[in-house]
Amino acid sequence: MANNYDVIVIGSGPGGYVTAIRSAQLGLKTAIVEREHLGGICLNWGCIPTKALLRSAEILHYGEHAKDYGLVLEGKISADIKAVVQRSRGVSARLNGGVAFLMKKNKIDVIWGEAKLTKASTAGQPAEIVVSKSSKKPMEPQNPVPKGTLGDGTYTAKHIIVATGARPRALPGIEPDGKLIWTYFEAMVPPEMPKSLLVMGSGAIGIEFASFYRTMGADVTVVELLPNVMPVEDAEISAFARKQFEKQGIKIITDAKVTKVDKASNSVTAHIETKDGKVQQITADRLISAVGVQGNIENLGLEALGVKTERGCIATDGYGKTNVSGIYAIGDVAGPPMLAHKAEHEGVICVEKIAGVPNVHPLEKDKIPGCTYCNPQVASVGLTEAKAKEQGYDIRVGRYQFAANGKAIALGEDQGLVKTIFDKKTGQLLGAHMVGAEVTELIQGFVVAMNLETTEEELMHSVFPHPTLSEMMKESVLDAYGRVLNA
Structure with a gap:
């Protein structure tokens, strides 16, 4: 049957479209359902366009402080908010088109509309969804519906993965009105x-x-x-x-x-x-x-099929499986942490488990990094000092200030801190926390270390390049063991 698939993914955000791509790579006939815009909230209204806005603000900040770098800029530096917004929307449009290209490249069918689960997978029969015309407003002009997109109808699949994301939470009496x-x-x-x-x-x-x-x-x-x-x-x-x-x-x-x-x-x-x-x-x-945000679990047919939900999200095991046969959930709709990179990894785990890929490991939420792109940036992974103590660990804590790092001083970004937390007994890295310039790029070093079950010994024996901000990561480790060199 033309409308029958191995895998259907509902939602084309970072979790959904990455899951669809991995599914296709594994040889599974795959379709993805989207009601509004390819790339989801993250690409169109979240992670990516906000970073474009913040980049404009960063450039403005540097322009206003040009004298700190020995530079003289003629005239007053000012922001054209319409141009700033236009640049941000252009960045999103470019990436939105990229997702459409990836769907076509990987031979993934795009189904345009709103999906509702109507049947679970039972007795060898596939699960079923009904797709109807979207109630959402048309996408922005620069993001047209891709050619060859399918529409309303009934579709079946052995496995249906819900990746419908989340939306802003509203407080009673203080509901957003779009104006004030x-x-x-x-x-x-x-x-x-x-x-x-x-x-x-x-x-x-x-x-x-x-x-x-x-x-x-x-x-x-x-x-x-x-x-x-x-x-x-x-x-x-x-x-x-x-x-x-x-x-x-x-x-x-x-x-x-x-x-x-x-x-x-x-x-x-x-x-x-x-x-x-x-x-x-x-x-x-x-x-x-x-x-905060809340999962998009409404109007999906979850209640009729008996899909379990908890605290406004779909309950799953470590592989995205729900309590109903043939139904899975990943990303924000499957609960915190509500982060794009969590959704992507969770989706890959889910579909690899479906495909029977050997040695698929369940999601380890304590090793998912968090990044905030304010000024100064903040990034972290693992346990905080308070959480480590709460869990009964006897800990060693290391700290290193940006003010003691040559690269940070040269950049004019000498306000920041790197903090590392170790299990005193085993040397296991339990958590790493940073605030300062470019820490959202640095944190991945500690993420890799934690996934490799690295101890302080391996980190101390690693050679960090000079002059870099990354040297502070090693100095923080050394500080935890009373061996800091440049402080």
Whole structure:
């Protein structure tokens, strides 16, 4: 039957399209269903376009501080927000077209529309989905529906992988309206630059937008419910980052929540209650709601088939398998950490297990790095110091400041910290945490080390090139064992 496949993937975000490619590589007849835009949220409205925006802000920052590097730039440096947004959207459009090319190259059928699971795989019969016309708005003009795309109809497959991603979470009474209260969608394409901004939530999304808008000249206030900004990070790294954010002029209120919002014609007034019960009001042009995301599990037919969900996400084992035969889930819809690289790896594991590839290892969530592209950048992998102690480890902790590194000083980026955590008994690297320039590029060295079950001995015997920022990684290890050389 023409509409029958080995694998159908629902959702073409990083997890979905990578899974489809790996499926095709393994010789499985594969299709992917998409209702809005190839590449999903990450490529079109998340990871990639935000990095383009942040790059523009970074260049602006360097231009404003040209004298620090002995340079003189004629005239005032300023930002054209429309051009900045246009560049960001262009970057997304280019990559969106790249995903379409990869689907064609790997002979993956693209089915355009909204999918609903209608049958599980039973008694040798394939699972089934029904695809209907999408209720979503048409994609941007630069991202047309690929030629040869399939549409409405019934499709069957031995294995159906749900990769529908997540969407911004909304708080009751403070729901985004697209004008005064924004999600990351509106924050990415502002028609004009707000003079003041209130950011509700200091996770990766909130703090990245706070960093972008502050660099672009807005007066920015961040409100965080928990005691620390970027609360999933190591407390010491969080505290260091907070000081740098505040030096840049970002106002931060922790242990506080927005309880109510009053809207005017072109501004919002937030009522902010702190832990001690005091309430203050802050008026800003716009408010960004960045209080997390929730899985897209609705209208998929999960309930009718009895697919188990937990905390708004689909429950799976370490290989993406659900409790229902023939149905799998990967990426954000399968639960935290909600990161694109987690989704990609999770999808590869899932489809390789389906294909019977030998020695497929289940996902190890404690070895997934996290990166936040604010200024300064923050990156981490493994256990924080508090979590390591909580789990009963007797630990060694090493630290190394950017201020002692020659390359960081030469770059004019001497504010940062590298922190490593080891099991005192075995020398196992339990966690690594960084804040400073380019740490999102450096963290992978520690990720590889952890996956190879490296101890301090191998890291100490590794030769790091000079002069580089990476030398601080080794110095942090040496510091944990009382052998630091350049401090």
